[in-house]
Structure formats: C-alpha cells, structure tokens
Amino acid sequence: MLKNILLITLLTFFSSLHAEEYQSRDEFLQQVFQGTPPKPKSFWIKKDIREKVTNILKHKPGFLRTRYWQTAEQSVWIINEIGKIKPITVAIVIKDNKIDLLKVLAFRESRGWEVKHDFFTDQFKNNSLNSELNLDQAIDGISGATLSVRALTKVAKLALFFNGLMV
Amino acid sequence: MRKKNIFWRFLYKLHRYTGLVSAVVLIVIAITGIALNHTEDFELDSNMVQSPALLNWYGIKAPEQIISFSTKYHWICLIDQQLYFDNFLLLNNQKELIGVSETDDFIVIASQEALILISPQGEFIESIPLSNLEKIGSGKQGIIIQSEQGLRYSDDDLMTWNSIDSNETINWSIPSQLPNSIAEDIKNQFRTSVLPLERVFLDIHSGRFFGLFGVIIVDISGVLLIILALSGCAVWVKHKLRTMKRK
Numbered sequence: 001m002l003k004n005i006l007l008i009t010l011l012t013f014f015s016s017l018h019a020e021e022y023q024s025r026d027e028f029l030q031q032v033f034q035g036t037p038p039k040p041k042s043f044w045i046k047k048d049i050r051e052k053v054t055n056i057l058k059h060k061p062g063f064l065r066t067r068y069w070q071t072a073e074q075s076v077w078i079i080n081e082i083g084k085i086k087p088i089t090v091a092i093v094i095k096d097n098k099i100d101l102l103k104v105l106a107f108r109e110s111r112g113w114e115v116k117h118d119f120f121t122d123q124f125k126n127n128s129l130n131s132e133l134n135l136d137q138a139i140d141g142i143s144g145a146t147l148s149v150r151a152l153t154k155v156a157k158l159a160l161f162f163n164g165l166m167v
Numbered sequence: 168m169r170k171k172n173i174f175w176r177f178l179y180k181l182h183r184y185t186g187l188v189s190a191v192v193l194i195v196i197a198i199t200g201i202a203l204n205h206t207e208d209f210e211l212d213s214n215m216v217q218s219p220a221l222l223n224w225y226g227i228k229a230p231e232q233i234i235s236f237s238t239k240y241h242w243i244c245l246i247d248q249q250l251y252f253d254n255f256l257l258l259n260n261q262k263e264l265i266g267v268s269e270t271d272d273f274i275v276i277a278s279q280e281a282l283i284l285i286s287p288q289g290e291f292i293e294s295i296p297l298s299n300l301e302k303i304g305s306g307k308q309g310i311i312i313q314s315e316q317g318l319r320y321s322d323d324d325l326m327t328w329n330s331i332d333s334n335e336t337i338n339w340s341i342p343s344q345l346p347n348s349i350a351e352d353i354k355n356q357f358r359t360s361v362l363p364l365e366r367v368f369l370d371i372h373s374g375r376f377f378g379l380f381g382v383i384i385v386d387i388s389g390v391l392l393i394i395l396a397l398s399g400c401a402v403w404v405k406h407k408l409r410t411m412k413r414k
Contacts, residue, residue, distance in 0.1 A: 024296075025296055039326070039327055040326050040327065041326070042326055062291060063291055063292060063293055063294075064286065064292040064293070065284070065293045066293065067293070067326065080294075084212070085212070085213075086259075
C-alpha cells in the first residue's frame with residue numbers, strides 16, 4: 001500500500017515532464033524554404049572555437065556537430081539546449097547576420113513553456129551579435145520561465161555566432 | 168463567572184497541548200518547506216537519492232532487461248530510457264534501441280526515432296531525427312539503414328541518405344549479451360539516478376512519505392495549527408483587554 005502510494009506520486013512527478021513537439025524539423029524547413037530546402041551542411045565545433053561556445057552557453061557544448069541549411073539569402077540553424085532538465089529544440093532563421101525568426105520546435109520541460117509564444121520569440125527578431133558575443137537588444141524575461149528564457153537566449157547567440165563564422 | 172473561568176482555562180490548556188502535540192510535525196513541515204522554497208539553491212532537483220534504504224522504501228528497482236549491442240571495443244546499452252556507452256551514461260529519454268554500427272570516425276546508434284552519432288571515444292556528436300527506423304547495419308557502401316523509405320546509405324558523413332539496391336549483402340546489427348560486470352554497474356547507476364531529493368522532501372512535507380498515515384497526520388497538524396493560531400489570538404486579546412481595564 002505504502003509503496004504503491006509512493007510509486008504513484010513518483011510516476012505523477014515524472015509524467016508531468018512530458019515532451020511536446022510543436023512542429024517537426026522537416027515541416028519547419030519546408031515552410032521556411034517554401035517547399036525546397038537545400039541540402040544540410042555540417043558545422044563542427046572545433047577546438048579553436050570551443051572556448052567561445054562555452055562562454056556563450058555557460059557550460060561546455062554537449063555536441064560536437066550541428067547541421068544548418070543555407071541559401072544565398074538566409075541560413076537556418078536547429079539547436080537543442082537544456083532549459084532545466086530536458087532539451088528545448090529551437091530553430092533560428094538568420095538573414096544579413098540578424099535573426100529573422102526564432103521558433104521553439106519542441107519543449108520537453110514541465111515549466112517555462114511560455115517561451116514558445118510569439119509575444120516572447122518576436123523579441124529576437126532583428127537582433128544581432130555584438131563584439132562581446134551578446135545580443136545587441138535586451139530580451140525581457142518571463143517570471144517562472146527564467147531558465148527557458150536563458151536557454152533560448154543562449155541558442156540565439158550561438159546561431160548568430162556560428163552564422164558569423166560561415167559568412 | 169465560574170463558567171467563564173472554566174472556558175479560559177480550557178483555552179489555555181488547549182493552546183498549550185495543541186502546541187506540544189503538533190510541534191514535531193510542524194517543525195518538519197517548516198524545515199522541508201524552507202528547503203523546497205530553495206530547491207535550486209540546494210540543488211534538490213538535480214541531486215539524486217543514493218541511499219539503498221531510501222530507494223528500497225520507494226520500491227525502486229532497476230529493470231531486469233538491458234538491450235545491448237557491441238561495437239569493436241565498446242558496449243552500447245539501453246536500460247529503461249537511459250543510453251549508456253560502456254558504463255558511462257550518454258543520454259536520457261531515449262526510445263527503443265534498434266542497433267549499432269560503426270565507421271572509422273563514428274559509432275552510429277539507431278533508436279526508433281533518431282540516429283545518434285558518437286565519436287569512437289564516446290563523445291556525443293549529433294542526434295539526427297529519423298522516423299520509423301527498423302534496422303541498421305553495414306555493407307559495401309558503409310552504414311545502411313532500413314526504414315519505411317526502404318534501404319538507404321549515406322556518402323557524406325551521415326548528412327543525407329540515398330536509396331540503395333536491396334540485393335546488397337548487409338550485416339545487420341543484432342543484440343549481444345552484456346557482460347555481467349557492466350550490467351550490474353549500469354543497473355546500480357540506473358537505480359541511483361531516478362529519485363531526486365526534491366521528491367523525498369515533497370513527500371515528507373505532505374506526509375506521503377509515510378503513506379496514508381502520514382497524510383492524515385499532516386492534515387491533523389494543519390487543523391491543530393489553525394486551533395493554535397485562533398486560541399493564541401483569543402488569549403492575547405483577553406490579556407490585552409484586561410490590561411486596558413486595569414489602566
């Protein structure tokens with residue numbers, strides 16, 4: 001009886017940490033490139049940039065390679081970053097070294113999902129990276145979603161940084 | 168007059184004994200409440216319970232089934248949703264493991280929803296979302312996957328996939344029996360990685376840690392706290408009025 005009660009509370013706790021995918025990667029790419037996405041390219045986090053990436057993320061990068069899709073007008077980066085416990089999948093469209101669109105494709109945390117809304121992600125539009133690797137326009141936070149806001153801000157900086165290296 | 172005195176004497180006693188009876192429970196609730204208010208500062212959500220006694224109390228056991236595949240020098244295993252490279256936890260929240268293949272540069276782990284690339288040293292490189300994977304293996308053209316789209320291979324470091332002729336001979340990845348030493352180590356790691364301290368504090372705070380009995384005790388303590396507050400206020404008001412009258 002006692003074990004059952006404890007197990008039920010434990011299961012309830014973990015089931016609240018459900019994953020939610022708002023849009024698949026392929027659907028997003030089809031939408032951005034109007035049905036004809038280019039072939040993906042790979043971007044390796046080599047030793048020479050690892051320190052800067054660590055500075056942006058405030059922790060060592062958890063991956064060695066990411067992929068991006070690039071045409072003459074724009075590039076698209078899809079990057080995962082952990083909010084509190086689980087990764088948030090974020091897509092960033094960059095035009096002329098500025099963010100044209102930032103969209104949360106999947107949110108797996110139990111709290112902080114407010115960051116998926118346009119009222120928040122629209123703040124990233126036209127944002128670019130300054131020489132100190134910070135966004136040149138401040139992002140207003142959401143109370144109760146601090147870690148998710150931080151994760152999205154880091155991902156935005158990272159995509160702009162990677163994109164800057166590709167130009 | 169006498170009836171009034173009896174009432175106030177009862178109220179004093181009620182206040183005193185209610186305080187005494189509920190003190191221990193209220194102290195526990197207060198301490199756990201303060202701790203839970205600072206979950207992130209105390210890292211209660213990221214620190215997992217290691218004590219075998221507490222894990223037994225919660226009835227947490229490691230699953231018996233471990234799905235494992237061997238590479239030339241390493242083991243890749245999935246226990247529940249945790250993916251291990253030998254006995255090192257690589258990733259959480261992974262779906263069914265389908266197989267493992269390798270090239271000189273990569274170890275490629277196929278799960279139901281993605282291909283996970285790691286370096287031969289076990290560093291995570293990239294997760295490539297691919298739906299409905301059925302098999303992974305190797306043939307003349309390197310790593311080959313089978314999914315609803317048929318057989319496919321990659322000639323650009325697994326960036327894109329092309330169809331191939333189904334007549335090619337393919338060595339499909341099949342599960343292998345994990346050595347006992349690694350299996351025991353992984354089971355132990357699994358067991359000590361599922362119960363956050365925050366959960367224990369929450370359960371002590373609500374009384375659920377002790378089952379239904381604990382919940383009832385905490386409920387009663389809540390009622391006692393209300394009585395304590397009301398009787399305390401009444402006694403204070405009475406004293407205040409008496410003092411004012413004397414003046």
